Amino acid sequence: xxxxxxxxxxxxxxxxxxxxxxxxxxxxxxxxxxxxxxxxxxxxxxxxxxxxxxxxxxxxxxxxxxxxxxxxxxxxxxxxxxxxxxxxxxxxxxxxxxxxxxxxxxxxxxxxxxxxxxxxxxxxxxxxxxxxxxxxxxxxxxxxxxxxxxxxxxxxxxxxxxxxxxxxxxxxxxxxxxxxxxxxxxxxxxxxxxxxxxxxxxxxxxxxxxxxxxxxxxxxxxxxxxxxxxxxxxxxxxxxxxxxxxxxxxxxxxxxxxxxxxxxxxxxxxxxxxxxxxxxxxxxxxxxxxxxxxxxxxxxxxxxxxxxxxxxxxxxxxxxxxxxxxxxxxxxxxxxxxxxxxx
Amino acid sequence: xxxxxxxxxxxxxxxxxxxxxxxxxxxxxxxxxxxxxxxxxxxxxxxxxxxxxxxxxxxxxxxxxxxxxxxxxxxxxxxxxxxxxxxxxxxxxxxxxxxxxxxxxxxxxxxxxxxxxxxxxxxxxxxxxxxxxxxx
Ligand SMILES: [Zn+2]
Numbered sequence: 001x002x003x004x005x006x007x008x009x010x011x012x013x014x015x016x017x018x019x020x021x022x023x024x025x026x027x028x029x030x031x032x033x034x035x036x037x038x039x040x041x042x043x044x045x046x047x048x049x050x051x052x053x054x055x056x057x058x059x060x061x062x063x064x065x066x067x068x069x070x071x072x073x074x075x076x077x078x079x080x081x082x083x084x085x086x087x088x089x090x091x092x093x094x095x096x097x098x099x100x101x102x103x104x105x106x107x108x109x110x111x112x113x114x115x116x117x118x119x120x121x122x123x124x125x126x127x128x129x130x131x132x133x134x135x136x137x138x139x140x141x142x143x144x145x146x147x148x149x150x151x152x153x154x155x156x157x158x159x160x161x162x163x164x165x166x167x168x169x170x171x172x173x174x175x176x177x178x179x180x181x182x183x184x185x186x187x188x189x190x191x192x193x194x195x196x197x198x199x200x201x202x203x204x205x206x207x208x209x210x211x212x213x214x215x216x217x218x219x220x221x222x223x224x225x226x227x228x229x230x231x232x233x234x235x236x237x238x239x240x241x242x243x244x245x246x247x248x249x250x251x252x253x254x255x256x257x258x259x260x261x262x263x264x265x266x267x268x269x270x271x272x273x274x275x276x277x278x279x280x281x282x283x284x285x286x287x288x289x290x291x292x293x294x295x296x297x298x299x300x301x302x303x304x305x306x307x308x309x310x311x312x313x314x315x316x317x318x319x320x321x322x323x324x325x326x327x328x329x330x331x332x333x334x335x336x337x338x339x340x341x342x343x
Numbered sequence: 344x345x346x347x348x349x350x351x352x353x354x355x356x357x358x359x360x361x362x363x364x365x366x367x368x369x370x371x372x373x374x375x376x377x378x379x380x381x382x383x384x385x386x387x388x389x390x391x392x393x394x395x396x397x398x399x400x401x402x403x404x405x406x407x408x409x410x411x412x413x414x415x416x417x418x419x420x421x422x423x424x425x426x427x428x429x430x431x432x433x434x435x436x437x438x439x440x441x442x443x444x445x446x447x448x449x450x451x452x453x454x455x456x457x458x459x460x461x462x463x464x465x466x467x468x469x470x471x472x473x474x475x476x477x478x479x
Contacts (some may be wrong), residue, residue, distance in 0.1 A: 070458045078459050079425045080355075097352040129464065131425045132386055161386075164428075187350075187386050189424035189432065253386065 001044040001110035001277070001305050004043045004105050005033065011119055013087025020253065020288045021133040028042075028290040029117045032297030036130070036309065043112075045105050049090070050097035050141055057144035058137055060168050063128040067092075067135060078130045080247035092120055092135040099142030099240075099283060106278045113271075113304045114281030116142075123163030123242045124188060124212060132161065139242050139283045140169045146238050147175045154179065154236035156227075156270045157262075158219070159244025159285040160254040162191030166242065167205055172198035177206065177234045179227045181219045183247070183254050184209030193327035194334035202338050206230050209327055212255035214259055215318030216262030219247070222324045223269060226331060231273050239274040240266075244295040245287030249315070253288045259312035260295040264303035271304055349377045349382040351433035351440035353426060353461070354419075356399040359446030361406050363476040368410045370474075382421045382445075383429040421455070426461045427468065428445055434471045444474045 006050060009030075012023050033042070042101055049250035055064055070076070071089035095118035102114040122139055124132030143153045155170075157163040157180040167190065170176035182191050208222035247256040267282075274280040282300070287293035296313055302309030347477055352367040354360045364380060371378045400419075407414040420438075422429045433440045445462045457463050462475045 021389075066456060066458045073456075079385070079427065079461065080383070080388075081425065129427070130458070131428070165417045172397055187422060188428060189422060237391050253389070285406065 002043055002109065003033070003036070003038055003115060003301060003305060004045060004102055004112050005115045005117055006045055006047065010094070011091050014085055014091045014120055016083040016085070021081060023119070025287065025293060026119055026289060027298050028118060028283060028294040029247065031196040032113070032294040033117070033301065035294070035298040036302055036305065036307070040304070043105065045101045047094050048097035048101040049093045050100060050326040051210060052102060054141055054145060055093070055096060055136060057148070058127065058140040060128040062154045067130065068110070070215050075282070076085050082130050082133055084130070085133060088120070090136060094118070095120060095122070095142045096136040096138045099138055099281065100145055103146065106281065107236070108170055110278040112278055113301070115301060116281060116283040118284060121244070122165070122283070123157060123159060124165045126165040126168045130288070131176045134165060137165050139240050140166050142178050142281070142283070143170070143227065143240055147173070152235065153173070153177070153238045153240060154231060154234065154238050154273055155242060156273070157181070157242035158247065158266050159186055159242050160247035160251070160256050161244070161286065162207070163242050163285070164188045164190040167195065170201070171205065172200045174201040174204060177204045177231065177236065179206040179223070179231065181208045181210060181222055183212055183214070183256050186254065186324055196331060196334050196338065198280055199342070203230060203335055204234065206326070206331070209323065210320045211319050211323050213257055214320035215315035216259065216265060217314070217316045217327055218320035218324060219251060219258065219262070220265060220269060222327070226328045230278050237275055238279050239270060239271055241282040243282040243284045243300065245283035245293050248287070248289065248296055249295060250289045250291040250292040251287065258262070258320050259315050260299040260313045261293065261310035261314040263300040264308070264310045265314050266298035267303045347374050347376050349378045349379065349429065349438065349440045350442040350444055351381050351438060352434065353430050353443070354380045354399070354403065354444040355426070356381050356402040357446065359384045359478055361402060362477045362479050363444050363446040364403065364406045365410060368406070368472070372412070378417055379433065379440065380417055381400050381429060381433055383426040384421055384423050386423055388432045427464045430465050431468055434469065440471065441470050442474065443469055444476060447478050448475050
């Protein structure tokens with residue numbers, strides 16, 4: 001099977017020296033792809049900068065104007081975590097466009113797996129705010145393009161942080177299902193199991209919080225027990241993945257205990273939700289320990305292409321089974337109340 | 344001011360935030376309101392040395408001292424999230440604040456921009472009144 005990646009690597013201008021969201025991350029990701037030795041089975045599509053209209057599907061016009069102007073004037077800190085530079089606006093537009101280019105290629109081929117290897121990441125960016133290292137919501141731009149074509153899009157977010165931006169953008173959209181596994185309680189504070197979507201889209205937000213120390217089996221259990229029935233009912237025509245690798249046990253940004261073998265298993269499970277070949281694309285989000293990031297990219301993409309490249313075994317036995325069961329109950333209770341009362 | 348029962352004050356330990364707490368504690372005293380001091384714990388907070396947390400505690404104790412309020416009577420909440428979202432959450436249950444108070448620190452790197460200014464972004468998004476306490 002063909003791996004289709006975007007080819008935009010001109011990201012060096014988006015850097016704040018000493019900040020963990022740094023250009024070296026993307027170099028580690030590319031080393032991870034090289035490890036697969038794909039040769040003719042690797043296609044790098046041409047860089048594409050998302051248009052104003054494509055961005056405006058998921059971001060407010062005033063926010064886009066402000067962000068562009070802020071960068072043009074030299075950038076600076078957007079909050080205690082998030083920076084922008086003079087070059088960030090252009091780089092972020094290419095990051096947001098990369099998914100569009102990959103999806104177009106997948107549609108032409110009706111085959112292959114897409115991987116959008118970009119930075120800055122996107123899943124914390126909401127309609128009108130940058131936060132959590134994110135400026136533009138790359139996966140949301142891609143999902144909105146697909147729904148404009150009549151598709152039903154599943155977004156699986158296995159980054160260790162809850163993708164508050166993506167959740168809020170599609171809160172009331174019945175054509176996008178957002179499923180997130182994340183450490184909880186944790187930054188950004190959202191992602192409780194009773195957050196289930198707005199009145200027009202009840203049940204299309206699925207939050208699967210797990211406690212610090214949780215291993216891969218707990219995350220898989222949450223996806224299988226709680227999310228899978230909802231996904232089967234939703235019947236997506238496309239699957240997009242917010243593929244952060246900061247749930248790896250070596251990552252300094254969080255406290256989950258996954259291995260690169262777990263990401264291979266998560267990739268296989270997520271791919272099983274896609275209705276047919278050529279309907280799956282992964283988007284890079286977090287992942288800050290370069291070795292873990294590289295090996296997790298290799299293992300997960302390798303698994304999707306049918307080869308075992310995992311150098312670490314899937315993990316078992318961490319805490320969280322109870323939390324997963326309780327979260328499932330809390331979700332069902334919230335759904336019952338919302339459906340009974342219309343609240 | 345009528346109807347102000349609970350006020351939430353953003354606090355990052357800076358002198359501007361101290362000014363906000365100072366104003367908030369006095370206001371709460373005059374209006375018989377409850378005070379919740381809120382510290383946002385961002386993504387990068389885990390890389391900060393523990394001394395930062397101690398500094399925040401010491402800085403809050405210092406302001407309480409100045410106003411003559413017992414530190415034990417002021418609730419300090421450390422909440423996961425960015426400063427703006429965390430303050431907005433204070434307007435929701437269980438805190439259900441009626442007023443948000445912040446300092447001016449975190450002003451945008453560029454005058455006139457909403458972006459990069461926690462206080463202006465907060466004022467734009469908040470469903471309840473926001474007081475921005477100017478630098479003294
Ligand atoms: Zn993350």
